[in-house]
Amino acid sequence: MLGLFVFQLATLKLKPSVSSTINTRHEDVTCTYCGLLCDDLVVRTDGATVTPIRNACAKATAAYADSSARVTAFIAGQPAAIEHAITSAVNLLRKARQPLVAGLGADLAGLRAAFALAEHCGAVVDHLHGGALRQNLKVLQSRGWQTTTLSELRNRADLVVLVGVDVNVNYQNLIPRFLSPTAALQPERRRERRLIYLGPNQGAPSACGELPLDTLRCDTDALPTLLRALQSALAGGTVSGAPKRRKLLVELAAKIKAAAYPVFVWAAGQLDPAHADLTISAVCDIVASLNRTQRAAGLNLGGDDGGQTAVSAATWLTGFPLSVSYAGNTLDYAPERWSADALLRDRAVDLCVWISAFSPRLPPVAANAIPTIVLGPPGMTPAKNAVYIPVGTPGIDHAGQLIRTDAVVSLPLRQLRHSNLLTVADVLGRTLNALRT
Amino acid sequence: MTDKSITELRGGRVYDPAHGEDGVIRSVYLRRDGIVSSAPDPAAIKESIDISGCVVMAGGVDIHTHIGGGKVNIARMLLPEDHAANLTVRGEHPRLGSGRAAPSTLTTGYRYAQMGYTACFEPAMLPANARHAHMEMADTPLVDKGAYALLGNDDFFLRRLAAGADPKEFQDYIAYTLRAAQALAIKVVNPGGINAFKFNQRKLDLDEANTAYGVTPRQIVRTLAEGIHALGLAHPLHIHGCNLGVAGNVETTLATIRALDGLRAHFTHIQFHSYGTEGDRKFSSGAQAVAEAVNANPNISIDVGQIMFGQTVTESGDSMRQYAGSAFASPKKSVIMDIECDAGCGVVPFKYKDKSFVNALQWAIGLELFLSTRDPWRIFLTTDHPNGAPFTSYPHLIRLLMDASFRRERLATIAPDAAAASHLGSLGREYSLYEIAIITRAAPARSLGLKNLGHLGAGARGDVTVYVDDANRERMFATPHLVYKAGELIVRDGKIVATPRGATHVTRADYDPAIEKALDAYFATYMSVRRRNIAVADAEIEDFGHSPLIQHQARRNAS
Ligand SMILES: [Zn+2]
Numbered sequence: 001m002l003g004l005f006v007f008q009l010a011t012l013k014l015k016p017s018v019s020s021t022i023n024t025r026h027e028d029v030t031c032t033y034c035g036l037l038c039d040d041l042v043v044r045t046d047g048a049t050v051t052p053i054r055n056a057c058a059k060a061t062a063a064y065a066d067s068s069a070r071v072t073a074f075i076a077g078q079p080a081a082i083e084h085a086i087t088s089a090v091n092l093l094r095k096a097r098q099p100l101v102a103g104l105g106a107d108l109a110g111l112r113a114a115f116a117l118a119e120h121c122g123a124v125v126d127h128l129h130g131g132a133l134r135q136n137l138k139v140l141q142s143r144g145w146q147t148t149t150l151s152e153l154r155n156r157a158d159l160v161v162l163v164g165v166d167v168n169v170n171y172q173n174l175i176p177r178f179l180s181p182t183a184a185l186q187p188e189r190r191r192e193r194r195l196i197y198l199g200p201n202q203g204a205p206s207a208c209g210e211l212p213l214d215t216l217r218c219d220t221d222a223l224p225t226l227l228r229a230l231q232s233a234l235a236g237g238t239v240s241g242a243p244k245r246r247k248l249l250v251e252l253a254a255k256i257k258a259a260a261y262p263v264f265v266w267a268a269g270q271l272d273p274a275h276a277d278l279t280i281s282a283v284c285d286i287v288a289s290l291n292r293t294q295r296a297a298g299l300n301l302g303g304d305d306g307g308q309t310a311v312s313a314a315t316w317l318t319g320f321p322l323s324v325s326y327a328g329n330t331l332d333y334a335p336e337r338w339s340a341d342a343l344l345r346d347r348a349v350d351l352c353v354w355i356s357a358f359s360p361r362l363p364p365v366a367a368n369a370i371p372t373i374v375l376g377p378p379g380m381t382p383a384k385n386a387v388y389i390p391v392g393t394p395g396i397d398h399a400g401q402l403i404r405t406d407a408v409v410s411l412p413l414r415q416l417r418h419s420n421l422l423t424v425a426d427v428l429g430r431t432l433n434a435l436r437t
Numbered sequence: 438m439t440d441k442s443i444t445e446l447r448g449g450r451v452y453d454p455a456h457g458e459d460g461v462i463r464s465v466y467l468r469r470d471g472i473v474s475s476a477p478d479p480a481a482i483k484e485s486i487d488i489s490g491c492v493v494m495a496g497g498v499d500i501h502t503h504i505g506g507g508k509v510n511i512a513r514m515l516l517p518e519d520h521a522a523n524l525t526v527r528g529e530h531p532r533l534g535s536g537r538a539a540p541s542t543l544t545t546g547y548r549y550a551q552m553g554y555t556a557c558f559e560p561a562m563l564p565a566n567a568r569h570a571h572m573e574m575a576d577t578p579l580v581d582k583g584a585y586a587l588l589g590n591d592d593f594f595l596r597r598l599a600a601g602a603d604p605k606e607f608q609d610y611i612a613y614t615l616r617a618a619q620a621l622a623i624k625v626v627n628p629g630g631i632n633a634f635k636f637n638q639r640k641l642d643l644d645e646a647n648t649a650y651g652v653t654p655r656q657i658v659r660t661l662a663e664g665i666h667a668l669g670l671a672h673p674l675h676i677h678g679c680n681l682g683v684a685g686n687v688e689t690t691l692a693t694i695r696a697l698d699g700l701r702a703h704f705t706h707i708q709f710h711s712y713g714t715e716g717d718r719k720f721s722s723g724a725q726a727v728a729e730a731v732n733a734n735p736n737i738s739i740d741v742g743q744i745m746f747g748q749t750v751t752e753s754g755d756s757m758r759q760y761a762g763s764a765f766a767s768p769k770k771s772v773i774m775d776i777e778c779d780a781g782c783g784v785v786p787f788k789y790k791d792k793s794f795v796n797a798l799q800w801a802i803g804l805e806l807f808l809s810t811r812d813p814w815r816i817f818l819t820t821d822h823p824n825g826a827p828f829t830s831y832p833h834l835i836r837l838l839m840d841a842s843f844r845r846e847r848l849a850t851i852a853p854d855a856a857a858a859s860h861l862g863s864l865g866r867e868y869s870l871y872e873i874a875i876i877t878r879a880a881p882a883r884s885l886g887l888k889n890l891g892h893l894g895a896g897a898r899g900d901v902t903v904y905v906d907d908a909n910r911e912r913m914f915a916t917p918h919l920v921y922k923a924g925e926l927i928v929r930d931g932k933i934v935a936t937p938r939g940a941t942h943v944t945r946a947d948y949d950p951a952i953e954k955a956l957d958a959y960f961a962t963y964m965s966v967r968r969r970n971i972a973v974a975d976a977e978i979e980d981f982g983h984s985p986l987i988q989h990q991a992r993r994n995a996s
Contacts, residue, residue, distance in 0.1 A: 039970045319520035331535055
């Protein structure tokens with residue numbers, strides 16, 4: 001009797017659904033749609049529909065609206081029960097000689113489970129924004145840096161230099177939330193605050209409150225050269241180029257030197273991949289020379305889709321940021337070699353476990369050539385060769401934790417609607433348990 | 438009905454200073470719920486293990502070790518070379534890992550347990566980074582853990598101090614911070630100096646005002662120490678003082694001890710704060726003066742922060758002093774951060790060289806402090822891991838303390854001018870096993886108010902380490918024969934045989950909820966997060982972290 005009861009409970013839990021009959025208002029909700037992790041959203045849930053009603057940026061508003069109720073697992077294009085999909089995944093993992101665990105769009109619990117599974121299977125791990133994350137790490141590991149965090153930016157900065165950061169398309173709340181509010185612990189810093197934008201035309205902020213803005217246009221791939229010229233101007237050295245541009249650089253240098261706490265902001269994912277590390281190094285060099293006599297700091301924006309959490313957790317669990325391989329007798333950290341894109345392109349892996357719990361993002365097309373296990377929100381239509389297991393979205397369907405872009409602040413994600421979708425941690429935990437038996 | 442649940446450890450020599458036991462040959466009885474303090478019904482004994490010739494102590498307790506949180510993880514990210522050169526292999530530990538100076542969390546837990554330590558306390562948890570610190574500690578297996586929350590550089594505190602707020606408000610703020618950060622104790626780092634660095638001040642003496650708020654380190658230290666005293670926290674204010682690493686800082690240290698005027702306080706990694714300015718190089722040992730002050734002031738405890746020669750990484754909340762130190766980084770890279778109007782951090786890799794006058798003298802100063810401080814209950818063994826050296830050098834350090842001839846041998850190998858400038862050669866003291874048991878478990882546990890750790894009597898959780906007695910104390914303390922965690926065998930002869938998670942210790946003190954209202958408004962007006970979101974819920978530690986939460990309730994002192 002008792003056995004039957006337990007069995008029924010387990011079945012109930014496995015039967016997925018997304019529903020709620022109550023219309024509820026949630027305050028101080030953490031948004032997971034970029035690395036800023038704004039935690040002041042006001043959100044209304046009506047059944048399965050989650051609608052931000054205050055403080056969400058346009059990108060987040062669209063992302064919250066993009067949710068499906070079609071909760072069906074698929075095996076090779078055919079609808080399947082979730083238990084069967086997990087069994088298929090286990091069988092694929094048993095057969096794989098070199099699996100890849102990629103995407104890593106998950107909350108901390110999901111990431112812990114992903115690393116445990118990868119270690120058991122001898123997999124390589126990488127995040128879907130691994131390329132951008134590696135640009136920062138390359139600079140960090142070669143020279144270090146001096147940085148700040150969002151509350152310091154909000155209160156201390158009297159000058160903010162956006163280095164190729166396009167806040168029109170991502171990090172949309174940077175200015176309204178951290179730069180234009182009128183209150184600041186040091187009110188004079190807020191009164192004097194001005195913006196400088198360096199980068200291509202279309203990326204210049206289209207709205208910046210009433211903050212004065214200086215713009216110096218240049219293509220993204222020319223940013224390193226521009227920054228070296230700025231560094232020279234800051235040092236009082238010669239500046240080359242057209243007279244008008246020279247004059248502008250010298251003026252900007254004077255403003256930077258007069259500032260009490262200039263902050264240089266970059267977003268590795270928005271820089272030209274071929275030159276991103278050069279741009280970031282140049283920024284860090286400027287910050288370093290300024291700090292010899294005055295204060296200045298860098299701030300990097302990134303780590304979207306759980307990316308910062310993935311790098312941070314990889315680092316504490318293995319000792320290495322991404323990407324690492326568990327394939328051998330020891331860990332192997334070889335950031336470029338273990339890039340998921342490269343491994344898929346070169347057919348160096350024979351199975352791809354793709355995790356994207358925050359958005360219905362499919363694995364890279366190259367993964368279509370090999371068996372794939374996809375964990376993502378309901379309603380995805382993965383390729384024919386995939387086992388697809390719908391999972392809940394952290395911060396909507398279940399509680400969780402994420403680390404913000406500055407790698408310092410982490411925030412709780414609360415459940416916003418009734419849901420019995422499995423979490424990434426559930427699915428990977430069950431998979432690992434099955435592999436162990 | 439007899440339930441066979443007890444393990445008997447028979448024939449070992451027991452060193453349990455909390456109960457005055459100095460090498461008593463007796464059986465120790467263990468059960469999953471803790472030590473059984475009197476001889477049980479023989480029918481209840483599941484197994485009886487002969488450990489004749491062995492030394493039995495409670496599990497080691499490290500009162501100051503940087504094991505988890507933002508700066509530790511930055512150190513790991515910054516130094517893939519340290520990790521690539523120190524990889525664990527499959528089968529060595531339950532899971533893979535890497536690193537020596539800043540090992541991965543899993544490896545940290547395994548290595549501490551292999552060394553017979555069963556509790557480790559992270560001393561520098563920024564409230565803004567508390568959730569992250571707990572995430573890492575949750576992934577540090579086998580050991581109990583806890584953390585000290587940093588106060589005294591945060592703008593909220595400095596504003597209220599500048600405004601002359603009532604002492605009661607600071608007590609509420611301290612108690613609230615313990616709750617929100619899930620902390621065991623309170624630490625101050627370079628009081629006011631981390632904040633001052635944000636305004637481009639490059640040094641801050643005890644009576645020098647922070648330019649933004651006009652308050653001095655002396656006021657900050659007094660306010661926190663008084664608040665902690667009033668709340669009745671077991672562990673007093675944990676102080677990383679002004680002027681870390683600066684020649685002549687011994688005067689600041691002595692002045693800070695005087696400033697406390699009898700209030701209890703703990704001075705951490707005091708080796709880094711015990712430097713004079715004598716001699717040709719204007720750098721000398723201040724150890725004798727500091728030891729005398731500690732001996733004369735029973736309200737003061739210290740841990741040493743011993744340095745060892747070799748590569749390590751220094752990581753500290755003290756962004757002001759770490760920035761100054763970044764000029765000496767080896768390899769040449771460092772990370773300095775201003776953090777969340779809360780505090781800061783600095784991560785600077787460093788190589789201590791035995792042929793360097795300054796480094797060699799630092800080594801000697803640490804040992805002088807160990808050997809000249811008389812009351813072992815007020816001095817704790819630390820290397821300020823990894824700032825002075827990685828924690829894995831503890832067995833070597835224990836040998837240096839217990840074996841005067843070994844110490845003299847080592848002294849002969851360091852820079853001769855440093856050896857000549859130090860008293861160390863004339864100090865013949867050798868620590869006994871009983872004293873080692875005090876400074877590595879009994880005293881730190883007592884200082885932290887952990888009634889269930891650091892001893893082998895009634896109420897102990899059953900963390901026990903059994904060492905094979907060996908005249909080579911380094912070998913003896915490196916690889917104990919048996920290690921038990923909460924009554925469960927976790928390590929046998931260096932091999933990990935079980936992987937319990939370890940509990941998280943926190944202190945609770947009552948506070949007026951009005952402070953939460955004030956902070957709600959402050960966070961909403963100025964900070965980048967909501968107050969309720971930055972506070973760490975119990976469930977995050979118990980459910981997400983799978984770590985039992987052990988709550989220690991503070992009892993207010995009558996004012
Ligand atoms: Zn320390």
